[in-house]
Amino acid sequence: MVKEMNSLFLSFVPGDSLLHRLDPRTKLVALMVASIYILNLSSLAHILFFTFLFMFLATMCKIPFMHFIRSVRPMLLFFVLIFLLQLLFTDGTHTFRIKWLTVSYEGLILGTLLVSRFVFLLLFAALLTATTSPSMITTGLERLLRPLPLRYLGVSSHDIAMMMSFSIYFVPLMYDNFKDLKDAQLSRGLNVKKNPFKTILAFSVPLINNSIRSVEDVSLAMESRCYRGTGRTSVHIMAFKGMDLIVLSSLAISSFFYLIK
Amino acid sequence: MIQLNNVSYCYNENDYALDSVSLEIKKGEFIGIAGRNGSGKSTLIRLINGLLLPLQGNVNVMGMDTMDNDSIIGIRKIAGMVFQDPQSQFIGMTVGEDVAFGPENLGLSHEDICGRVDTSLKAVGMYIYKDHTPRALSGGQKQKVALASILAMEPELILFDEATSMLDPVASEEVLKLIKQLHNKGVTIVYVTHRLEELIFADRLIIMDKGRIIHDDNPRKLLNEENILDSGIYLPPIIELSRRLCSEQVIEPIRLPISREELMEALCQLM
Numbered sequence: 001m002v003k004e005m006n007s008l009f010l011s012f013v014p015g016d017s018l019l020h021r022l023d024p025r026t027k028l029v030a031l032m033v034a035s036i037y038i039l040n041l042s043s044l045a046h047i048l049f050f051t052f053l054f055m056f057l058a059t060m061c062k063i064p065f066m067h068f069i070r071s072v073r074p075m076l077l078f079f080v081l082i083f084l085l086q087l088l089f090t091d092g093t094h095t096f097r098i099k100w101l102t103v104s105y106e107g108l109i110l111g112t113l114l115v116s117r118f119v120f121l122l123l124f125a126a127l128l129t130a131t132t133s134p135s136m137i138t139t140g141l142e143r144l145l146r147p148l149p150l151r152y153l154g155v156s157s158h159d160i161a162m163m164m165s166f167s168i169y170f171v172p173l174m175y176d177n178f179k180d181l182k183d184a185q186l187s188r189g190l191n192v193k194k195n196p197f198k199t200i201l202a203f204s205v206p207l208i209n210n211s212i213r214s215v216e217d218v219s220l221a222m223e224s225r226c227y228r229g230t231g232r233t234s235v236h237i238m239a240f241k242g243m244d245l246i247v248l249s250s251l252a253i254s255s256f257f258y259l260i261k
Numbered sequence: 262m263i264q265l266n267n268v269s270y271c272y273n274e275n276d277y278a279l280d281s282v283s284l285e286i287k288k289g290e291f292i293g294i295a296g297r298n299g300s301g302k303s304t305l306i307r308l309i310n311g312l313l314l315p316l317q318g319n320v321n322v323m324g325m326d327t328m329d330n331d332s333i334i335g336i337r338k339i340a341g342m343v344f345q346d347p348q349s350q351f352i353g354m355t356v357g358e359d360v361a362f363g364p365e366n367l368g369l370s371h372e373d374i375c376g377r378v379d380t381s382l383k384a385v386g387m388y389i390y391k392d393h394t395p396r397a398l399s400g401g402q403k404q405k406v407a408l409a410s411i412l413a414m415e416p417e418l419i420l421f422d423e424a425t426s427m428l429d430p431v432a433s434e435e436v437l438k439l440i441k442q443l444h445n446k447g448v449t450i451v452y453v454t455h456r457l458e459e460l461i462f463a464d465r466l467i468i469m470d471k472g473r474i475i476h477d478d479n480p481r482k483l484l485n486e487e488n489i490l491d492s493g494i495y496l497p498p499i500i501e502l503s504r505r506l507c508s509e510q511v512i513e514p515i516r517l518p519i520s521r522e523e524l525m526e527a528l529c530q531l532m
Contacts (some may be wrong), residue, residue: 135354169354172396217349224310224342225352225414226334226366235361235374 012133017061018243019131024140026244031128033251037258038120044109047116054123061131071126072119079115086111138165139236159229166218170211177210178203262288262418262449263309263340268318269472270304278304280472281318286451288417291444293460293480294453296469297493302453305469306420309451310342323417338367341411345423347403348396356382356398356406357391363414381412385439401432408439418449426455433459457484458497461519468492485517499524 014020019027041047058068072079090111092104129137142161150157185202186192192199240248263286270279279301286292294302307313308320311327323339325332341363344350353359357378364374382388385405390398395406404424411419421440425433437459444450452460460466466483468476470492476483483489484500485507496504503518512531518524 133354135358165354169352176396214349217344217346218352220312221344221350222352222362224312224337224344225363225410226337227362228334228366231368232365233368233370233374234365235358235371235378237371 013063013130019061023240023244024132024136025144026247027128028140034124038117041113041117050120063130068123068126072122083111083115134168139234143238156229158232181206262286264321266318268315270316277472289447291450291463292465293463294467295457295494300469301472302469303422310340311336340418341414341416342420343407343424347407350407351395355392356395360410360413377413381409385409400428404436421452481517481519
């Protein structure tokens, strides 16, 4: 089961690479900066640059490429759809024909750029989750959010980190629940292929019901273990090291040149 | 240590899950609570932990009232609770992180948290699983981790809500052994279960029915009572046999054998 869940997309792959050893806050900031660059991709040269950058980082963290491909695969249909929409509905001066379809070069480039943005966003997010354990991500996020005056909004950085932690925590739990439900429904004669609508109902209603019950149980367990949302400390130590400073400095310099460009 | 004074609680209007219950638990006692489903056992211990607040009466833990919002963290620090389903109690991604959750909430330093995590995991024999995901553990191992999570908060009292009901006999026995060890170290135990055989070593056995305490006495004395079966509880075969042998005057009715070992000893003496 654990092996199965480890193959789920955006999961953590333990290791001892340089990326694994970086402080989670550095990686979170790097991902945020990279996301801004990625959303502004505007040429094929940029695509090439991010392709090489990703391949370099993925090779460095010694994680098989297949792991990252798995992160992108669930969104494949969406990518094909947005690419086709751009290809078919973008006007342009240079056109060519594929059988009965007339498409423009502009549409082709726009579709490629748009899909590349989504693909790179997912790949770099997968790089973060593959090299950082979920608890380190949430602790890092909590530390990053701590200086913000969130109390005026009625929440604390701990609350946000805990919510994020639970959204990660409940994915495998719901997966287990779904598998149990599937076995239970199939053993009682549910024909998945015969009536898809009935199948959706047979799975979704008990799944939602069980999830709500799980949340209730966990909240009771949290309460009984003195959770208040404030005044918490952490078992994880966060400490910037030399490499973190190098990465953050590089990001700051590149951002400076990017802004004055 | 704990005092419940005329405590009532209902989940639905006029349907009392707990009806004017008064109870005193002394420091270091092992209290066993049994009763049929819906008799109010779980409600009673949830009221002690402050997860539920009484509609009437009051619950006092070491001089702190559960109705007092400022005392609730102090009460939960003293009175830890282990639930029925170990899976539903996990909060951390790894065993170590889960055990650390309670000490983190208490605002302890990194060194103290790590120290408590290691000590409590070693105490339940789960230290080697510190970096494992809790989901991959067996039922008994999960319940041991749940117990370690409570031990890490160093409570003076532990409330067990049918903590072994989802475990096989071997795992139940292991968890019970740990609970007895804790009791021997001076931790007060309140243990709720359907299985009376798990409560024969308790200092006091409380039988509940329809939200009321109907028996509260020494287990040996209570299990020898004529009307014990009226409360809807199921007697373990060993005790049924012992009672039968006592009633038939085969063995002396003065000291009812309540465990397999005691019954074997009594029968050996006959031969």
